[in-house]
Amino acid sequence: MEERTFICDNISVNEDGHLCFAGRDVLTLAAEYKTPLYLFDEKKIRENMRRYKNAFAKYYPGTARISYASKACAFKQMYRIAAEEGIGIDTVSCGEIYTAASAGFPLENAFFHGNAKTDEDIAYACGAGTGYFVADNTEELIALEAEAERLGITQKILLRITPGIDPHTYEAVSTGKVDSKFGNAIETGAAEEIVRLALSMQHIALCGYHCHVGSQVFGEDVFERAAEKMLDFAADIREKTGYVPEILNLGGGIGVRYVSSDPEVDFDGIIQRLCSRIVTCCEKSGLPLPEFIMEPGRSIAADAGMTLYTLSSVKKIEGFRNYAAVDGGMTDNPRYALYGSSYTVYAAGRMNEKTEEKFTVAGRCCESGDIIQKDVPLPSGIARGDILAVCTTGAYNYSMASNYNRIGRPAVVFVNEGGSYIAVKRETLADLAALDC
Numbered sequence: 001m002e003e004r005t006f007i008c009d010n011i012s013v014n015e016d017g018h019l020c021f022a023g024r025d026v027l028t029l030a031a032e033y034k035t036p037l038y039l040f041d042e043k044k045i046r047e048n049m050r051r052y053k054n055a056f057a058k059y060y061p062g063t064a065r066i067s068y069a070s071k072a073c074a075f076k077q078m079y080r081i082a083a084e085e086g087i088g089i090d091t092v093s094c095g096e097i098y099t100a101a102s103a104g105f106p107l108e109n110a111f112f113h114g115n116a117k118t119d120e121d122i123a124y125a126c127g128a129g130t131g132y133f134v135a136d137n138t139e140e141l142i143a144l145e146a147e148a149e150r151l152g153i154t155q156k157i158l159l160r161i162t163p164g165i166d167p168h169t170y171e172a173v174s175t176g177k178v179d180s181k182f183g184n185a186i187e188t189g190a191a192e193e194i195v196r197l198a199l200s201m202q203h204i205a206l207c208g209y210h211c212h213v214g215s216q217v218f219g220e221d222v223f224e225r226a227a228e229k230m231l232d233f234a235a236d237i238r239e240k241t242g243y244v245p246e247i248l249n250l251g252g253g254i255g256v257r258y259v260s261s262d263p264e265v266d267f268d269g270i271i272q273r274l275c276s277r278i279v280t281c282c283e284k285s286g287l288p289l290p291e292f293i294m295e296p297g298r299s300i301a302a303d304a305g306m307t308l309y310t311l312s313s314v315k316k317i318e319g320f321r322n323y324a325a326v327d328g329g330m331t332d333n334p335r336y337a338l339y340g341s342s343y344t345v346y347a348a349g350r351m352n353e354k355t356e357e358k359f360t361v362a363g364r365c366c367e368s369g370d371i372i373q374k375d376v377p378l379p380s381g382i383a384r385g386d387i388l389a390v391c392t393t394g395a396y397n398y399s400m401a402s403n404y405n406r407i408g409r410p411a412v413v414f415v416n417e418g419g420s421y422i423a424v425k426r427e428t429l430a431d432l433a434a435l436d437c
């Protein structure tokens with residue numbers, strides 16, 4: 001048989017014609033753990049973390065580290081792995097901080113983001129010993145200064161700066177433009193103002209700057225332009241105030257491939273060019289090399305995940321559309337409904353059959369927009385009971401799942417060399433009603 005290529009090297013087909021993930025037959029996993037099911041490849045998560053660490057070590061002459069953006073996928077096992085791999089985490093809520101702390105993650109390596117932190121958030125995160133706040137606005141800074149004074153601590157912070165860069169990704173994840181809800185624009189003078197405010201505070205230690213231009217960015221020179229803008233800004237502020245940042249955090253990581261038409265990512269090339277741009281900018285302005293941080297989420301978790309569903313019904317509407325309806329849907333993966341995101345879908349038990357028909361894979365929610373993917377080529381004989389696998393679902397699926405229609409969230413199962421284990425249990429009917437009074 002001809003050699004098949006898959007979008008990720010942890011996907012293969014065995015001699016029975018079954019789809020395998022991380023070397024395991026997914027039909028066996030589906031039978032053991034039931035569906036819908038989130039699968040995770042532990043080795044791939046670790047490899048993805050190390051890929052950044054290794055590239056930084058190779059291409060950045062100063063100190064560099066990564067901080068896993070846990071919004072991509074947040075449960076205890078992810079935080080344990082981040083801790084074991086010796087990387088930081090980016091959190092955006094008390095829920096993420098609490099989960100990380102419960103998993104034993106050392107919070108001094110955590111960054112706390114968010115554009116609308118409440119007094120409770122600030123008190124909780126400060127009290128828990130969160131390493132850094134990424135302060136977004138003046139009101140937050142004032143509240144944080146008051147809380148740090150009350151606790152008698154000095155809270156380390158980065159300031160969220162908006163460099164005014166269009167990352168050319170989809171609007172919902174584009175954050176670096178001047179009109180963003182996040183951060184302080186350089187262009188309007190807001191960034192300079194908030195730096196001055198932070199520097200005037202007694203219980204705040206300004207450690208540097210943060211920006212995030214968007215997610216699912218495929219490089220070109222987006223990260224480089226962001227770095228240059230940020231370092232120009234840093235040089236300007238040094239000129240005006242004498243302040244020199246120790247840290248430059250450029251936000252989220254590199255985009256991932258969901259379908260074979262997505263561009264191949266030149267991972268090392270992007271990091272190499274970015275590192276050398278930072279070095280060049282610093283040489284030009286005489287700034288010392290900052291500690292360089294990136295906060296990848298998607299590129300850590302996405303291709304380490306796969307979702308399995310059981311097919312409930314096949315409806316062929318002659319002359320219109322074929323539907324393949326599954327036992328999950330927008331409750332476990334809202335990304336097509338929200339962004340029209342692309343995914344690669346397979347009939348896991350029929351990998352050697354021809355895929356001569358197209359099917360729209362629909363979820364089980366009472367809503368027509370509950371679609372996982374439109375027009376997926378699948379074998380025409382697919383039938384109730386078949387397992388459908390959706391690839392690259394490790395990022396922003398479990399973390400964006402909901403209980404719409406009072407549907408329970410699927411279990412999360414990790415696969416590693418030793419076998420498989422449950423990382424998050426399936427929600428039961430009792431769980432769904434547990435908070436009702």
Ligand code: LLP
Nearest residue numbers: 069212215216251252253295296297298396
């Ligand atoms: N840092 C900050 C401040 C962020 O806002 C984000 C993503 C990241 C890091 C991680 O970016 P990544 O490496 O994952 O590209 N729900 C959307 C994605 C929203 C991303 C929000 N921020 C989706 O499903 O595509």
